[in-house]
Amino acid sequence: MTAPRRDSDLVRPYVVTGGRAHARIPFDLVSLVVAAGDTPPRGMDPGTGPEKRRLMALCRGGALSVAEIAAHLALPVGVTKVLLSDLTDSGHIITRSPAPPTDRPDIQLLQEVLDGLRALV
Amino acid sequence: MGSAPWSDGRRDAVYLGDAVERAVKILIVGHFAVGKTTLVGALSEIPPLRTEEIMTQAGAAVDDLAGVGGKDTTTVAMDFGRLTLNPRLVLYMFGAPGQRRFQRLWRDMAYGALGALVLADPRRLDASFSVMDMVEEHGLPYAVAVNRFDGTPAFDTDALRTALDLLAETPLVVCDARDRASAGAALITLVQYLLTRAAKEHP
Numbered sequence: 001m002t003a004p005r006r007d008s009d010l011v012r013p014y015v016v017t018g019g020r021a022h023a024r025i026p027f028d029l030v031s032l033v034v035a036a037g038d039t040p041p042r043g044m045d046p047g048t049g050p051e052k053r054r055l056m057a058l059c060r061g062g063a064l065s066v067a068e069i070a071a072h073l074a075l076p077v078g079v080t081k082v083l084l085s086d087l088t089d090s091g092h093i094i095t096r097s098p099a100p101p102t103d104r105p106d107i108q109l110l111q112e113v114l115d116g117l118r119a120l121v
Numbered sequence: 122m123g124s125a126p127w128s129d130g131r132r133d134a135v136y137l138g139d140a141v142e143r144a145v146k147i148l149i150v151g152h153f154a155v156g157k158t159t160l161v162g163a164l165s166e167i168p169p170l171r172t173e174e175i176m177t178q179a180g181a182a183v184d185d186l187a188g189v190g191g192k193d194t195t196t197v198a199m200d201f202g203r204l205t206l207n208p209r210l211v212l213y214m215f216g217a218p219g220q221r222r223f224q225r226l227w228r229d230m231a232y233g234a235l236g237a238l239v240l241a242d243p244r245r246l247d248a249s250f251s252v253m254d255m256v257e258e259h260g261l262p263y264a265v266a267v268n269r270f271d272g273t274p275a276f277d278t279d280a281l282r283t284a285l286d287l288l289a290e291t292p293l294v295v296c297d298a299r300d301r302a303s304a305g306a307a308l309i310t311l312v313q314y315l316l317t318r319a320a321k322e323h324p
Contacts, residue, residue, distance in 0.1 A: 067170070097142055
């Protein structure tokens with residue numbers, strides 16, 4: 001049995017990521033990710049850590065941004081990105097929307113944002 | 122007010138709609154206790170969420186986890202919310218701390234952001250200068266929203282513009298960060314400005 005632990009414990013992140021500090025895939029805070037459709041709940045390597053299992057359990061429910069995943073799992077964003085990168089490599093996670101482009105400005109996109117806001121608020 | 126028709130009225134639904142394929146972000150920035158989280162909460166379709174990032178005290182290497190656990194690290198929190206704008210597009214609003222030492226966090230938040238809404242307190246305008254400097258340093262276009270706190274005496278927006286040393290083109294609006302319509306109007310002012318600016322640069 002494992003004792004309950006505090007999610008915000010700062011000693012753990014380095015351990016959670018297996019000692020890695022950087023994600024191979026450049027996730028943005030608003031990159032949208034979702035569990036790969038054909039991932040059975042138990043289709044993970046037996047050695048998979050509890051954080052990755054929690055992450056997969058969350059992502060099976062639907063699409064979320066990287067920031068939301070970090071918040072729901074109470075993990076630092078940097079750690080979340082490393083885990084997502086690993087799970088992408090292993091085929092468990094799919095990125096639905098990549099990091100936003102930097103070539104601002106996009107008139108059509110801004111118009112869409114404006115129309116959306118006007119309709120909602 | 123009210124829920125988007127495609128969200129089935131589930132304002133507190135955790136997950137994005139199935140058709141959402143693109144996300145954009147806008148930063149809500151300002152000094153401590155100016156009302157950033159309040160404004161995000163007024164507009165968000167989900168209860169505002171909080172993420173923490175680990176940083177060195179100097180703010181130098183946010184995502185370098187190698188030194189985590191040492192005395193020289195600290196965490197910085199970002200509060201954020203979400204608004205599904207149409208079945209395909211979602212907006213995230215990030216409340217960003219104004220402190221200069223959070224440079225790395227700022228780079229992450231500002232990357233690809235459409236722009237920033239600078240929230241200012243009319244009683245503490247001087248505290249907004251460093252925030253506006255940060256926004257400008259990261260190349261983000263911005264509008265200023267003066268948060269109307271209870272008990273604040275009426276003020277002259279022209280005088281505020283002068284006090285904040287704003288460019289003639291920079292929009293300034295007065296808002297109540299607690300009120301969804303008012304907070305939304307401030308955000309709409311920002312996006313209108315972004316659109317005008319974009320149209321000028323790429324006619």
